[in-house]
Amino acid sequence: MSRREEVARLAGVSPRTVSNVVSGAVTVAPATRQRVLDAIERLDYRPSEIGRMLRKGRTGMIALVIPDIESPYFSELGSALTDAARRRGYTLVIEQTDGVRDRELELLARADTKAVFDGLIVNPLALTDEDLNRPTPRGRPIVLLGEETHPGFDHVHIDNFAAAQDAVRHLLGLGRTRILALGAQRKGHSSSSLRLAGFEAVIAESDATGSVEYVDSFSRASGAAAVERVLERGPAPDAIFCFSDVLALGALAALADAGVAVPDEVAVAGFDDVEDGRYVRPSLTTVSPAKDVIAEAAIDALHRRIEGDDSEPAHVLAPYRLVTRASTISGDRVGAPLRRTDR
Amino acid sequence: MSRREEVARLAGVSPRTVSNVVSGAVTVAPATRQRVLDAIERLDYRPSEIGRMLRKGRTGMIALVIPDIESPYFSELGSALTDAARRRGYTLVIEQTDGVRDRELELLARADTKAVFDGLIVNPLALTDEDLNRPTPRGRPIVLLGEETHPGFDHVHIDNFAAAQDAVRHLLGLGRTRILALGAQRKGHSSSSLRLAGFEAVIAESDATGSVEYVDSFSRASGAAAVERVLERGPAPDAIFCFSDVLALGALAALADAGVAVPDEVAVAGFDDVEDGRYVRPSLTTVSPAKDVIAEAAIDALHRRIEGDDSEPAHVLAPYRLVTRASTISGDRVGAPLRRTDR
DNA sequence: TCCGGCGTTTGCATCGAGGCAAGAACCGGC
DNA sequence: GCCGGTTCTTGCCTCGATGCAAACGCCGGA
Structure with a gap:
């Protein structure tokens, strides 16, 4: 039933070999590779992203926690962040808090609980330092937007x-x-x-x-x-x-x-x-404010943390003009x- | 290493019992349940959403494919849809196409390829019937917004x-x-x-x-x-x-x-x-247009499809007023x- | 003819959760 | 003391993909 098995059968190889062809990491004989590719084509097989997530412990998803996507500033920023995230291979999920502290907290907790996100970009309105520290002992990295300079977090803002x-x-x-x-x-x-x-x-x-x-x-x-x-x-x-x-x-x-x-x-x-x-x-x-600079910097900082960088928290100052x-x-x-x- | 194993060890039960307590589907003796709950609390254990996704074949994620989230109509609609989705237990991911057909196509293909979404809500600008039919032989349900009445799809619109x-x-x-x-x-x-x-x-x-x-x-x-x-x-x-x-x-x-x-x-x-x-x-x-009605109806229709409903395509007419x-x-x-x- | 070595293929284990059904423990009844 | 029946607990297997290392086949050289 499992699709990969079908491909393997059709190509006359083991399931493992199908994976090898797909990932490309291991050398596969050209003839075999071609047979497998044909079978993949014929059966329209696509490797499951969920299986990969489980194996790698990464989802490729980032949460953007903002008060309100209807507000034009945040929708413009959200748009820029969505694009910047995609360029880095991430998918951005927008979570709205309505500026309510409980809701901000709930989302942070949920983001951590469900462990679906590789990291968070948060524009807090009402969070305290303890709030931010509490829900992520597990260590999902967080990048803060705006002027809330909570110690210990990467931070992108303008002056x-x-x-x-x-x-x-x-x-x-x-x-x-x-x-x-x-x-x-x-x-x-x-x-x-x-x-x-x-x-x-x-x-x-x-x-x-x-x-x-x-x-x-x-x-x-x-x-x-x-x-x-x-x-x-x-x-x-x-x-x-x-x-x-x-x-x-x-x-x-x-x-x-x-x-x-x-x-x-x-x-x-x-x-x-x-x-x-x-x-x-x-x-x-x-x-x-240079919204695209902010977006790029935020994604960039988060990406580095996800990759394991544990240097001192960075504070990026984006330009603005009147x-x-x-x-x-x-x-x-x-x-x-x-x-x-x-x- | 695995967290569930740790909880099991601390509570003096098998890993399977931990799962039983968490899911609550099977009867567990009150004393055992309490010991497990204590261990969960102590170790701050949370079941992995990714594991669940793999097992259930569901991710609980819905993609919203729209031209542009910066545009106020779509940001307002996106906001309403995000809320409606959450109420049904789904997470909404917003994908922007900039109204370009190739990009719309790419997103549909990607959504299908990666198989990360349980369903799609699409506001097409330039898609043809074949475009829509091509990428989903796998059967991720799609609900269409706007006036593109492609046959065979659920559809929410105003007159x-x-x-x-x-x-x-x-x-x-x-x-x-x-x-x-x-x-x-x-x-x-x-x-x-x-x-x-x-x-x-x-x-x-x-x-x-x-x-x-x-x-x-x-x-x-x-x-x-x-x-x-x-x-x-x-x-x-x-x-x-x-x-x-x-x-x-x-x-x-x-x-x-x-x-x-x-x-x-x-x-x-x-x-x-x-x-x-x-x-x-x-x-x-x-x-x-009654945006919240549209949002509710779209999520509702998609939810039913995800749950396996295969009745005739529905066409929901939402109210508007001048x-x-x-x-x-x-x-x-x-x-x-x-x-x-x-x- | 046998063997080392290379290139290719494959099996096993793991990432977490949970359906299934077997196993274990315990109960009262005879 | 033994048996049938609950109630509870557990092991096994699967969902897909992939790192790892063993196994395989084939080659030329001794």
Whole structure:
């Protein structure tokens, strides 16, 4: 019944010889090889990947643990990671946590329990060091994305502090004086913290006044709601630095609804450089992290760990750049923003 | 060395008994069970999923073959499918084809070759009937999404023809008379064809004049470029029915850049109801397919096939609804569009 | 004619889990 | 004390592939 046996019978050899032909590791007489290949062709035999997995103790699968694949930043990153993984011969499985700590924990435990993954790439939102250490005594390697610098793990990130500074300096350079930071979070989430720190550092050494608006999550709805609160409270800022593009997209919607002109009355900058931001009007000034570099570096680091590298944890700093578009730069150039800002 | 053996030794039983305790299928004496459970706990033993896969001939993994996870419609659908799959105990693996037929073929072949997936959910863009039949003589079940009604396969879709009709009738009901269909495609892609057919059917029985603009792909860039062509060519339509929301988002950008007022001069409707359409301004009127129903139905159908059901191919028709927003309905209500149109 | 040596082929064991049925232990009943 | 019948435990085999090393066949050389 077993397919390999059938091939062997048809070719008049032992099952073992079929394996030898398939793997190519051992020398097989050309005549025999040909007979086996013909039989394989005739019977359409394919070696079972599961059998190989069992033998090798490897599955070739990597889990990507992120809050939410619907969010454009993560879907773009997920896409880049999927491609990078495939290039290295891995299959990427996307697991969504919705940013809930219990769910992040459950997934880590499950990933470890089922032992189906050769390694994990995790973008934690709410995990503590102990959380991360607990579920992998077995030693599935983990690479972290984002700013959670848990000790002992490889880590790929951009300089959120510097990037935030660049964005805020850009706003100051436009002559804005009342800057709102939108997207601080009450708990956890060090990306937010670092962006906030960058914001505050620049504000502190400037003449401008800064204010901070908190959100529960990075979403368009949160961004819009936050701006509504801010406008109601008054006086309105003349620039908003949003900690993510989806927040900024929500903010733009709320500003438009309130009849506030962007960028003339309020300049808006985001963070992530998602596709939507290029096509919203006014198009969105934003910090653009090199997502493909991040993806490549993460897969690369994980691959090395899977291959047994046990050197010190690596911390890869990926580049970013500030992309200025119409949401902060007004006027004459708005006619052809697509050409100017598209990559 | 083998973990199960260690557990057995520590508990003073045979390896087989450990399996019996774990699976729970066979009766084990309470005292023995407890000793084994203690040993499992002490040694932190987890049964290997790979071993189970080999034994059962099932992996619990489903492949989702789509053009592109970055595209918001597919990322939203992917998210819904991931959740639905998990609820049924499956793990979903997302494979991107970029809409290229060779890549779609390669993935189907690979999925079959590696035999890692229990089944596939495929949203084909360019596959022919023979393509689909060729690579699965082995019989991995396939469920198709979208409008490609290849015979012999389960199939989940919405009534694209009727939905397009609804959208166009909505535009006509606003008094528009020069309607542009944006998103027809030269080759393959029957979703486009059906939406085009719906458009033409309604136009034919109306007094309005219809025109059609072709695109190479569903993307914001294509939508923007198409509108630029149309405006250049003149005279401008007074309504545009876009065959997808990303096309519409590109169209809105191009219209804004050209200084064309939406909806006053041109009304714009889309298709898919992606998140960004709710937050762009003006917010986007669109056909909203019930994505969670689609996801649930697809996983459900595939699950039944995996379980051995070999009844006639099922064709599931998921509901949709037309969501009217500010891009077609002007004026007084624009102040609070979020509340009015959000689900 | 016999033997060493080479190239090729094959059997055995292993990676974990679990279906099957035989074996072991124990019970009450006569 | 012995027997039939439970209840529990265990060994064997299979799912596929493959590392390892033994076995095989064939060659030329002594």
